[in-house]
Amino acid sequence: MxxxxxxxxxxxxxxxxxxxxxxxxxxxxxxxxKQGTDARIVLPKYHDxxxxxxxxxxxxxxxxxxxxxxxxxxxxxxxxxxxxTYYFLDNEYYFKRRGIYGFGDDAERFAFFCRAxxxxxxKLSFKPDILHCHDWHTGVVPVLLKAHxxxxxxxxxxxxxxxxxNICYQGVFEKNLLADLLDLDKTQYLxxxxxxxxxxxxxxxxGIAFADLLTTVSPSYLEEIVTGRGGLALGELLSSRRQELHxxxxxxxxxMYNPATDKAIDVxxxxxxxxxxxxxxxxxxxxxxxxxxxxxxxxxMVSRLVGEKGFELVAAGIERLLGLGVELVILGTxxxxxxNFFRSTADHYPKQLSANIYFDNVLAHQIYAASxxxxxxxLNEPCGLSQLIALRYGTIPIVRETxxxxxxxxxxxxxxxxxxxxxxxxxxxxxxxKAINQALSLRRERTVWLEMVESAMETDNSWGRSANQYxxxxxxxx
Numbered sequence: 115m116x117x118x119x120x121x122x123x124x125x126x127x128x129x130x131x132x133x134x135x136x137x138x139x140x141x142x143x144x145x146x147x148k149q150g151t152d153a154r155i156v157l158p159k160y161h162d163x164x165x166x167x168x169x170x171x172x173x174x175x176x177x178x179x180x181x182x183x184x185x186x187x188x189x190x191x192x193x194x195x196x197x198x199t200y201y202f203l204d205n206e207y208y209f210k211r212r213g214i215y216g217f218g219d220d221a222e223r224f225a226f227f228c229r230a231x232x233x234x235x236x237k238l239s240f241k242p243d244i245l246h247c248h249d250w251h252t253g254v255v256p257v258l259l260k261a262h263x264x265x266x267x268x269x270x271x272x273x274x275x276x277x278x279x280n281i282c283y284q285g286v287f288e289k290n291l292l293a294d295l296l297d298l299d300k301t302q303y304l305x306x307x308x309x310x311x312x313x314x315x316x317x318x319x320x321g322i323a324f325a326d327l328l329t330t331v332s333p334s335y336l337e338e339i340v341t342g343r344g345g346l347a348l349g350e351l352l353s354s355r356r357q358e359l360h361x362x363x364x365x366x367x368x369x370m371y372n373p374a375t376d377k378a379i380d381v382x383x384x385x386x387x388x389x390x391x392x393x394x395x396x397x398x399x400x401x402x403x404x405x406x407x408x409x410x411x412x413x414x415m416v417s418r419l420v421g422e423k424g425f426e427l428v429a430a431g432i433e434r435l436l437g438l439g440v441e442l443v444i445l446g447t448x449x450x451x452x453x454n455f456f457r458s459t460a461d462h463y464p465k466q467l468s469a470n471i472y473f474d475n476v477l478a479h480q481i482y483a484a485s486x487x488x489x490x491x492x493l494n495e496p497c498g499l500s501q502l503i504a505l506r507y508g509t510i511p512i513v514r515e516t517x518x519x520x521x522x523x524x525x526x527x528x529x530x531x532x533x534x535x536x537x538x539x540x541x542x543x544x545x546x547x548k549a550i551n552q553a554l555s556l557r558r559e560r561t562v563w564l565e566m567v568e569s570a571m572e573t574d575n576s577w578g579r580s581a582n583q584y585x586x587x588x589x590x591x592x
Contacts, residue, residue, distance in 0.1 A: 419448030
């Protein structure tokens with residue numbers, strides 16, 4: 115079946131990224147294209163998009179976008195890269211700023227973006243069948259489509275899919291704001307109970323209520339969010355749409371994350387040359403001022419330093435963890451309490467703990483390649499990409515069984531020899547340390563450990579399988 119899909123997102127690699135959303139939005143269309151779908155992306159044209167990319171964009175013209183009582187300028191730009199077409203919507207008042215989220219007028223900024231996406235469609239040399247919207251920033255696209263556009267011939271065929279990446283981020287803003295911005299007072303949608311314009315406006319809730327189909331980023335996370343507690347006030351609405359909700363695990367870009375070709379790491383390697391992974395480890399130990407010894411277990415963590423990522427467990431158990439004779443490398447920024455804690459602890463244990471409180475993509479790749487173990491003790495994890503990257507690099511993940519971590523990591527079974535990692539259930543430092551001890555014990559059995567590393571590297575987490583599931587969702591609509 116021929117399909118055409120426009121990915122609508124607030125971020126996408128390689129242009130701009132704050133987290134997993136950017137990875138997914140940037141990687142998915144490439145695989146969809148490989149499988150015969152004309153997949154393109156539309157993004158805001160942020161000031162922070164590197165100059166290299168902005169200089170490659172072609173200006174296609176401009177339109178004006180209705181937003182409440184006024185009409186706002188919107189420039190349309192296009193760029194083709196790696197056989198994918200990207201569109202960028204420009205308005206300097208909304209997007210010429212440092213950073214992309216966290217502004218007091220984010221509701222207006224992304225209401226403008228959603229309206230502009232629909233307004234610009236007739237100007238494109240491309241007629242999508244499906245608008246695939248991602249997260250709260252694009253949540254009002256399905257509402258706007260039904261309220262203002264679907265009665266017009268150019269739009270009547272359009273269907274919408276909304277992907278929920280993290281239910282914790284819903285785009286909740288003060289009452290009545292969007293009712294004015296989206297001209298819903300002129301339609302029957304103003305009083306719709308799921309829009310709730312007489313309380314707080316919730317972008318994600320609007321998308322969940324009005325999108326034709328819904329997806330989220332793992333089957334286990336789907337089951338978590340359809341409950342009242344896991345759905346964070348949206349559980350009842352999600353439960354009512356359970357038949358239209360699909361859990362699809364994210365993939366990773368196997369060209370970007372490939373230890374056989376990765377230029378960010380010191381020595382490339384495959385399952386046939388595991389000794390080169392040891393060379394990467396020794397080089398990283400030396401670079402970060404740790405004891406240079408390939409026999410010392412090296413544990414890596416590349417993450418936002420926030421509670422939901424399980425850093426309270428790591429902090430509470432840090433003395434016992436380092437007492438196991440391991441080295442720990444942390445890379446990332448986040449909550450000040452964790453940044454300060456790990457800096458201070460690294461000062462006390464400079465030969466065992468390297469706390470890199472910043473982000474460096476090259477160092478991230480080096481940590482994945484050099485570490486023996488990747489620790490991911492998350493409180494919540496809708497899908498998780500880090501454990502998938504770790505597997506690709508033959509670094510054994512230790513994860514807490516939640517969301518996508520539960521779906522992607524198969525705990526090692528000593529009787530069958532199967533498994534690509536280790537896991538624990540209870541959200542406690544004791545449970546985490548028990549899993550780490552198990553990993554250290556397995557690592558001492560060299561043959562067993564090498565088999566686990568090989569199993570990890572051979573796990574298929576490419577976008578091919580995930581994209582195929584998205585195609586089935588699209589086909590259900592078409």
